[in-house]
Amino acid sequence: MTRDDIFQKVAATLVEALNVDEDQVTPESTLQGDLGAESIDFLDIVFRLEREFGIKIPRNELFPESIFQGDPEFVKDGRVTPKGLAELRAKMPYADLTEFEANPTLEGISDLFTVNLIVSYIESKLASGAKAAA
Amino acid sequence: MRWIWIDRFVSFESGKSATAVKNLSLAEDHFADHFPGHPVMPAALILEGLAQTGGILVGDANGFTRNVILAKVPKATFHRDALAGETLTYTTKLEQMGEVGGLVSGTVHAGEELIAQAEIFFAHVDPSQAKDLLGTDNFVFTGNLQRMLGLAKAAAKSSGAA
Numbered sequence: 001m002t003r004d005d006i007f008q009k010v011a012a013t014l015v016e017a018l019n020v021d022e023d024q025v026t027p028e029s030t031l032q033g034d035l036g037a038e039s040i041d042f043l044d045i046v047f048r049l050e051r052e053f054g055i056k057i058p059r060n061e062l063f064p065e066s067i068f069q070g071d072p073e074f075v076k077d078g079r080v081t082p083k084g085l086a087e088l089r090a091k092m093p094y095a096d097l098t099e100f101e102a103n104p105t106l107e108g109i110s111d112l113f114t115v116n117l118i119v120s121y122i123e124s125k126l127a128s129g130a131k132a133a134a
Numbered sequence: 135m136r137w138i139w140i141d142r143f144v145s146f147e148s149g150k151s152a153t154a155v156k157n158l159s160l161a162e163d164h165f166a167d168h169f170p171g172h173p174v175m176p177a178a179l180i181l182e183g184l185a186q187t188g189g190i191l192v193g194d195a196n197g198f199t200r201n202v203i204l205a206k207v208p209k210a211t212f213h214r215d216a217l218a219g220e221t222l223t224y225t226t227k228l229e230q231m232g233e234v235g236g237l238v239s240g241t242v243h244a245g246e247e248l249i250a251q252a253e254i255f256f257a258h259v260d261p262s263q264a265k266d267l268l269g270t271d272n273f274v275f276t277g278n279l280q281r282m283l284g285l286a287k288a289a290a291k292s293s294g295a296a
Contacts, residue, residue: 017208040205044255047234059233 001126005121006053008091012050014115017041027116034058037113049118054124063113064091080104094120138278139183140224149195151227154187160218177250180222180242181210185254188226188238190283191232194269195216195231198280205235205257212250220244234258 011025018035031037037045042063051056061126063082068074074084085104095112140154158165158175165173185204193202216222226240232293235257 004221019208040257043234043257044208047230047232047237047255050234051230055280056233 003119003123009052010115010118010122011051024072024075025115027119029115030111032110034082040088049122053122053126055129067091075106078106080106089118094124136278138188139179143283146283146286149228152187152191154224156224158216158220158222165218173218175253177212180216180250181207181252183222184224184226184240184242184252187212187224187277188240188254189256190228190236190279191228192236194237196229202256203259204254206255208253210252213248216244216249221232222249241267244285
């Protein structure tokens with residue numbers, strides 16, 4: 001399955017889960033800001049992706065909940081510290097942090113959850129599944 | 135209060151489907167206020183009946199060991215009002231079951247006529263989350279609902295249908 005095939009399927013899943021129009025879903029769309037996802041929608045999305053791609057998505061792997069839980073070492077004055085950034089990189093290896101690192105505000109974290117993040121996650125998941133099967 | 139919005143299960147196939155009926159009586163309180171002089175069943179209560187019919191499928195799939203909550207109604211369409219004196223048939227199908235929860239699709243008929251259809255997503259909640267959210271009671275599956283299901287299963291066995 002090519003990355004574009006994965007994107008098409010992810011987009012179709014988001015259209016179903018979030019009741020958005022197909023043309024609203026671009027690779028760069030943020031789930032919360034652009035597509036209006038709420039917390040419960042994340043569960044729904046995970047659930048539908050499992051069915052669509054025939055994979056298991058462990059809790060907190062695709063959408064980690066409360067990454068920092070107010071840990072002062074990770075967040076200071078509303079900004080994510082270098083240590084926090086390292087934690088983000090570890091917990092969300094599929095996220096593109098390039099832009100975020102330039103201005104790492106706590107509110108900016110929700111913008112890391114994009115359609116691309118899901119596509120990258122699924123891509124790596126399918127690749128590791130194929131490896132395991134081989 | 136008895137928060138039961140179905141009267142009887144007419145069929146139940148574990149892990150697959152459940153059908154229940156609900157008779158609407160003008161004596162039910164909601165008809166008095168919804169609306170004065172024009173009694174129609176509130177659509178939210180129709181959904182509740184459908185959710186009770188389908189939610190028990192999700193609970194049963196794990197032997198009622200997990201807390202199940204109605205998390206989301208991704209889709210719901212109402213075709214016409216449900217009126218006093220009618221019998222609603224709630225037909226539900228378990229579309230998908232997973233670690234996160236279960237997805238149920240369902241229809242509501244009055245006789246042959248389709249009144250509503252919906253998809254309902256039920257989520258499992260961890261005991262720790264559940265305590266914060268729900269208190270110590272497993273409010274989704276009250277003893278009453280499970281008793282009704284027990285009766286339905288017994289009836290199905292004695293008629294040889296199950």
